[in-house]
Amino acid sequence: MKFTMQTEDLCAGVLSVIKALPVRSTMPVLEGVLIEATNEGLHLTCSDLMFQKECFLPATVEEEGKCVLKGKFLSEILRKLPNEPLTAELEGLVMKIKSGRVRQRLQCIEFDEYPMMRAKGDVVDVKVGAAQLRSMIDRTVFAVALDDSRPVLTGALLEANADAVTLVATDSFQFAMTRLHQNNGEIEKRTIVHGKVLNEIAKMAEETEQDVTLSLTATHLTVQVNDTRLTARLLDGNYIDYKRIIPKECKTRVLVNTADLYTMTDRAQLIAREGNNSIVMHFEDDTLTIKAESYVGRGEDAMEVSIVGDPIDIAFNPKYVINILKNITDETVYLEFNSPISPCVIRPVQGDAYLYLIVPMRVY
Secondary structure, three states, X not given: OEEEEEHHHHHHHHHHHHHHOOOOOOOHHHHEEEEEEEOOEEEEEEEOOOEEEEEEEOOEEEEOEEEEEEHHHHHHHHHOOOOOEEEEEEEOOEEEEEEOOEEEEEEOOOOOOOOOOOOOOOOEEEEEEHHHHHHHHHHHHHHOOOOOOOHHHHEEEEEEOOOEEEEEEEOOOEEEEEEEEOOXXXXXXXXXXXXXXXXXXXHHHXXXXXXXXXXXXXXXXXXXXXXXXXXXXXXXXXXXXXXXXOOOOOOEEEEEEHHHHHHHHHHHHHHHOOOOOOEEEEEEOOEEEEEEEEOOEEEEEEEEOEEEEOOEEEEEOHHHHHHHHOOOOOOEEEXXXXXXXXXXXXXXXXXXXXXXXXXXXXXX
């Protein structure tokens, strides 16, 4: 194998695909980047068997071949090379790299066959505008569970039907849902996508202004943007029946300024984080008062709001409130309550582009 290309192009490609490297693996080959040189250019691949990322790069190939190099080590080497044309040549299990005056000899990983992921079966394509897809993911992915005690909650539910695409995520303490109304044709698909995969799709969508196609089979999701392709195994299991947990009515509805509420909550959490990490919101007489107390001090803040219904005191972990508010661009939103121990609903003043639930804290 021998090829020539720009160092910065190879570095960018490697940095992209190593996002799919496993945190730990018993298979040494999965710790590396598969590099394949063909007449069409260079093909890079990384996989952890659940998530695979590939990148296709232009290169002048004098001799075809393939090898596997330590992924993170290769990325560090490439980042420190001069930004000049790079020539790589494989001799046995050693990759010889030349860039400017720099010469490197990198030991390859022995392998018989790289375990490539391939999506099989009937495919359902869901097309979403790149900007809308990024927005939907940003508005929900923060709510996926970070621990594996309930694996299905480490992903988000993706639903697509004839007139909408819906994304739902929850870790049992916070719930996020976004919905994009569009004509999808005769589609009826419901699947669960891991949060890590959604974050990578959002980054890929930043690289284009065209529609992004999510190609779904019974077991896999494939996305290709420009010269980068992502393949991921979908999560098995039954997602929660989220429609049953959304309150149908409320006893108190509050219209608040989104930015002001974010600022007040952010101030309050500075004190709350030094104690039991809770803030108390008091709604009465068109006024919202937020209180926080811990061993470092006590804080109180107030703002004008519009309240319809009963006064209420309710406590929250401020982290969950901030997670939601920083992803809302609307000037105002509705907060809806039924009791101090029932979830708070946050919804837009008009439409149903998003909906959030926060489970309150019990404060004694």
